Amino acid sequence: MQGDRLVFELILNIALLVLIANLISKFRLIQKLILQENRSLKSQAFLSVVFGGMVVLSTYTGIDIGSYSLNTRVIGAMAAGLLGGPIVGLYASLIGAIYVYLFSAHQAFAMASAFSTMMFGLLGGGFYPYFQRGKWKYQDLFLLTCFAEVCDMVCLLRFTVPVEMALNTILEISLPMILLNASGILIFISSFNHMFIQQDIERSRQLQQASGLVRKCLPLLVKGLEDCDNMERFAKTILEETDWAGVVITSRSQIIACGQKEIDKNFQIGEKIPDIGVRVMETGRMETMSQVPLSSPWYEWMKEYSLVAAPFMIRDQAAGCLIVWVKKQWVFRKSELELHQHLVDLSSYQLALSELERQKDMRQKAEFKALQFQVNPHFLFNALNTVSCVCRENPIRARELLIILANYFRYNLNSEAYMVPFEKEMEHVRDYLELEKARFEEKLIITYDVPKDLELEIPTLILQPIVENAVRYGINREGKRIVTICAREEPKGCKVCICDEGKGMPEEVLKKLKSGESIGNSVGLSNVHKRMKSIYGEENGLHITSSKEGTCVKLCFGAESLRRL
Structure with missing residues (x-):
């Protein structure tokens, strides 16, 4: 019964760490720092604090077995070295070791636990190049963690007095601690790995969409914004290739093409340019508008939509702009903004080439x-x-x-x-x-x-x-x-x-x-x-x-x- 309780509580601790891993892996800053090859001292210090905090949390939530605390600190310490490199592994494990030494439940195990925590970080950092080159397999990571836990048991025998206390503790905790922590680090690392895979798939999808859209749109800009027929086809192509609800293409002074999917009312060619279009042509930068002003003549039929606009820039001068609107959501999708900016940038380049040829x-x-x-x-x-x-x-x-x-x-x-x-x-x-x-x-x-x-x-x-x-x-x-x-x-x-x-x-x-x-x-x-x-x-x-x-x-x-x- 005691063994079942230990396994259950250790699994809960591992689940807590995996949950934290899933949360922090969503932060773009964490993603960027982990993927960087050459990090600044400031970046390494930040990662050290993040993973050091995981080691501290694992120790704090440990399960007391007599005088020893059964915990998952090996996961945070080794992950710091494997994902952040030797420096991050060293400092993250140092933070954890200091906490273990000062706040461990029983001082008899404090030195041994602190020493093994430092060893976990250095071990992960030593395998960082092998891990980063993609040569590792999950069974390698499992065996490496098992080896780290065995070393932890050796440290307990070496630094704990009396030896009988250490031996009895090892006999009680060794098997569940080795197997569960080795399995736990697989889940922890796979959380980061899954995040990068999903991110790569999403970027690939965005790149394919952008490439297909650009390939169809750019030939329509060869004659410039003055060709009304091509501009109408340009707007139609954008609506066919994206999820955007509507699009407006303008020159410096008026609307030259427009189209929409669901709205009954439509902008008319020659009409006054919406305020957001005027602003982006003045500033030269993309702008979003989540709420159309009440004073706008388009408020009634645009109040359920958000607008995004960016200018076509030729020699640092706005030649017109592209305005799109999308159904309101609780958050603007960054991929939509990047696609819009990508299309406008390449369109500006094509317009500049067309003007040069003219x-x-x-x-x-x-x-x-x-x-x-x-x-x-x-x-x-x-x-x-x-x-x-x-x-x-x-x-x-x-x-x-x-x-x-x-x-x-x-x-x-x-x-x-x-x-x-x-x-x-x-x-x-x-x-x-x-x-x-x-x-x-x-x-x-x-x-x-x-x-x-x-x-x-x-x-x-x-x-x-x-x-x-x-x-x-x-x-x-x-x-x-x-x-x-x-x-x-x-x-x-x-x-x-x-x-x-x-x-x-x-x-x-x-x-x-x-x-x-x-x-x-x-x-x-x-x-x-x-x-x-x-x-x-x-x-x-x-x-x-x-x-x-x-x-x-x-x-x-x-x-x-x-x-x-």
């Missing part, structure tokens, strides 16, 4: 326009000279040429695009060559080898300067200007070649062109070279082959220029 595109267009204005006056000067020469001899033909010239400039003035279909660019080339044909007559021979069904988009006025250069300098030994225009579609894009049979380009001109230097008073060739590199990359400027037999200028347009109907 600015880059605008800069390219501005550069193209500036280069285009440099080319057009050059062409106009040559065209007017040609018409002027023809006007004296054949007014009717001159009128036709003026119409051709007018058509060219009408297109040039009306076109806002810097990329045009290849056939339209070829019409400009033919208009130019028609003017030059009137000037040189039979001394200008043009050959076209261009597919009629070539679907290609190229930069405006990219071919005409090359053709003009071929006409001007491509004079052969017979005094004729022979120009060939050839276009071929290739797997990697399209290649256009403009060749003449002149004397070739001087070597210094080719070097200046390659290095990007200006070429005399002529800007046409160098401008085209710069434009090609700007659009298609540094390796895709003009490719020129020149000799005494003539010059061939090759323009390579990437596969992205091809248009499939």
Whole structure:
């Protein structure tokens, strides 16, 4: 009967320690400190006090058997070393040893119990690296605790006087104390282990949810917050992938998209932004609101919901915000707040990239326009000279040429695009060559080898300067200007070649062109070279082959220029 009572009360003591372990393992601070590899002295001191308190509690709630107190102090002391490391194990067991020595029920066992308590902490700390590397098994922990209890019995025999008292006590308590404490530490450590496993599972679930949500949402932000259709899809995707009851997406000045699951009333696009949205855009930080103010026009239909808002930040400036609302609970779930912040942060990054691409595109267009204005006056000067020469001899033909010239400039003035279909660019080339044909007559021979069904988009006025250069300098030994225009579609894009049979380009001109230097008073060739590199990359400027037999200028347009109907 006495043995049954001892076992029962020892089990109660173990249950008390396990309950405490479950409670303290819920504290984020404890979790953080146990998982840290390099702890500060302050952190080690804090853990030492926590586990030292467990040793003291185990001793205080011990079961008196005659002059000896049967207790579970081995669990707290060894756990301090196994979970906190050698330093924590040393100081936690020291706290317990001091209490045991000073307040033990019988001084005959005080020295032995204090010494064994110190040994428990050091033993756990010694196995800390083995335990932390995950090499331990539960049977190893069971056997280690059994060994620690055997050492405790040896200490009792070594330090207790008289020896007969120690021997009788050991015979009475040894078996239940060894088995129950060894089993108890398994339950105690598994409480912490279960906490970390559950925490890891929850984090994995959150990461999967966040990754899936981000993967679906970020492509919708490529065109920025101004794309209303994409923003509506963005809001719909958020509602489908989360437990949030509703969502509002705003710009700096108004609501641009919204959606909800259960509420009959809805925010309207263009409405005034809720106060919480205005505040987060001013502060740049997330904000929660558990109670909508009574003065708010949305109080009646939002009073059962809590709101969370965070701003989309681009270069430290709020471009808009994301507001969500959830059904009121007694506590805000931190995982929901982290998911919201994670989504907003990555969305801000995507919006910043989109804005950067838009600015880059605008800069390219501005550069193209500036280069285009440099080319057009050059062409106009040559065209007017040609018409002027023809006007004296054949007014009717001159009128036709003026119409051709007018058509060219009408297109040039009306076109806002810097990329045009290849056939339209070829019409400009033919208009130019028609003017030059009137000037040189039979001394200008043009050959076209261009597919009629070539679907290609190229930069405006990219071919005409090359053709003009071929006409001007491509004079052969017979005094004729022979120009060939050839276009071929290739797997990697399209290649256009403009060749003449002149004397070739001087070597210094080719070097200046390659290095990007200006070429005399002529800007046409160098401008085209710069434009090609700007659009298609540094390796895709003009490719020129020149000799005494003539010059061939090759323009390579990437596969992205091809248009499939």
